[in-house]
Every structure is written in C-alpha cells, then in structure tokens.
Amino acid sequence: MKPIATKGESFGLSATFVLSVADPHQMPPPGTGAIVGLAGRSNVGKSSLINRLTESGGLARTGKRPGATTLPNLYRIYSGGYFLDFPGYGYMNRGQSTKATSQDASTRIVEARPDIRRVLLLVDARRELLPLDMEAARWFQMMSIPVTIVVTKTDTLSRNARDIPRRSWSRWIEEEGGEGIDGPIPVSARTGEGLPELVRHVREVLGEGATGG
Numbered sequence: 149m150k151p152i153a154t155k156g157e158s159f160g161l162s163a164t165f166v167l168s169v170a171d172p173h174q175m176p177p178p179g180t181g182a183i184v185g186l187a188g189r190s191n192v193g194k195s196s197l198i199n200r201l202t203e204s205g206g207l208a209r210t211g212k213r214p215g216a217t218t219l220p221n222l223y224r225i226y227s228g229g230y231f232l233d234f235p236g237y238g239y240m241n242r243g244q245s246t247k248a249t250s251q252d253a254s255t256r257i258v259e260a261r262p263d264i265r266r267v268l269l270l271v272d273a274r275r276e277l278l279p280l281d282m283e284a285a286r287w288f289q290m291m292s293i294p295v296t297i298v299v300t301k302t303d304t305l306s307r308n309a310r311d312i313p314r315r316s317w318s319r320w321i322e323e324e325g326g327e328g329i330d331g332p333i334p335v336s337a338r339t340g341e342g343l344p345e346l347v348r349h350v351r352e353v354l355g356e357g358a359t360g361g
C-alpha cells in the first residue's frame with residue numbers, strides 16, 4: 149500500500165530501522181529510550197502504521213500476504229525512543245516453524261523487557277471483538293505492560309458503521325479490560341484519519357517517566 153503523503157505533515161516521529169530482533173540480548177539496554185510496541189493479528193496494518201507514523205513510506209515491509217513480518221523489528225525514533233513492530237499473531241499461511249520462531253522471539257522479548265513502556269494493540273475495524281485480541285490485551289496486562297487499543301483501517305467502513313468498533317471496544321475496556329488498557333483510538337493508515345490523535349498519544353507515552361527512563 150502506498151501511503152498518501154500529506155504535505156507539511158510532521159509528526160516528529162521520524163525513525164530509522166535498527167534490526168530484526170531474534171534474541172532479547174540484541175535489544176537496546178534499559179534506560180536508553182522508551183520502547184513502544186505494536187502488536188496485533190497478522191495483516192491488521194502494524195507495518196503500514198509504522199510507515200505512516202515515521203513518515204518514511206517504506207521503512208517497514210508491508211504486504212497483502214499475512215506474515216510479512218517474521219521477527220520483531222526495532223526502529224529508533226530520532227527524537228528519542230523506539231518502536232518495536234511485533235510479528236502478527238494468528239496467521240496460518242506460513243510454515244509452523246516460522247510461526248513458532250516469531251512468536252517465540254516476541255514472547256522472550258516481552259518477558260525479558262517489562263520496561264516496554266506501552267503496546268499499541270491493533271485491531272481491525274471490520275472485525276468483531278476477537279478472542280485472540282482480547283487474550284493478547286490481557287497477556288500484556290499480565291506482563292505489566294500497559295496497552296492501548298488502536299482500531300485500524302477505519303476507511304474500510306461506511307460513514308454509518310465508522311463508530312461501531314470504537315463503541316464495542318470502549319465497552320469491553322470499561323467492563324473487562326480494566327486497569328492498564330486504554331483507547332480505543334480509531335485510525336486509518338490509508339487516509340490519515342485519527343493519526344494526529346494517535347501521534348499525540350505516542351508522544352505522551354514517550355515523554356512519560358522522563359526521570360525513570
């Protein structure tokens with residue numbers, strides 16, 4: 149997908165690719181910058197969103213086929229901090245071993261790095277609340293990593309349907325999500341809808357705990 153370049157748009161989140169992380173010891177040491185993770189089902193639009201947020205066009209590899217990202221990819225934000233693009237969960241098109249390896253690396257990184265500042269958990273606007281997504285939110289919560297639900301691809305919904313996923317997720321967060329789960333923030337990487345709000349949120353997260361690293 150080609151992001152639509154918006155003239156004069158500047159989010160202050162320009163970034164550069166650092167590496168695909170196969171092992172937690174390759175991660176930057178704690179205290180060198182806040183890490184914001186992006187997680188969600190395969191194909192939900194994680195890499196497209198990173199490209200949009202970092203205003204890079206093609207920094208993160210995106211694809212029509214699920215499983216475009218097989219290891220967590222680390223990006224350094226020039227103004228401070230990191231994005232960590234986790235491989236999507238729940239895809240079936242790749243060999244089991246690839247799937248096992250990528251889920252493995254993600255799990256070990258999360259277990260090794262409880263200092264991950266927050267995870268943006270992306271969910272597709274066209275889907276009902278899926279058990280896998282709710283489980284993922286609870287898992288990060290259990291690992292003491294705060295979560296923000298980000299509803300993606302809002303451009304695929306008609307004007308009338310736009311508000312449905314936001315409302316369902318709001319209700320879930322209120323009733324079941326509890327402490328440590330924020331959002332939902334509806335966005336479209338295609339049209340740019342909702343990005344200013346998401347950027348504000350990310351910048352806030354990066355700025356948090358400036359004394360605690």
Ligand SMILES: Nc1nc2c(ncn2[C@@H]2O[C@H](COP(=O)(O)OP(=O)(O)OP(=O)(O)O)[C@@H](O)[C@H]2O)c(=O)[nH]1
Pocket residue numbers: 149188189190191192193194195196197209210211212213214215216217218234235236237300301302303304335336337338339
């Ligand atoms: N309509 C629409 N399509 C989108 C949007 N964002 C991403 N897509 C499309 O969704 C597909 C998957 O996007 P990716 O960004 O590769 O998804 P991903 O979550 O990184 O996928 P994995 O790396 O497999 O986990 C691509 O075909 C994108 O063009 C959006 O905001 N609107």
Ligand SMILES: [Mg+2]
Pocket residue numbers: 194195196209210216217236
């Ligand atoms: Mg990806």
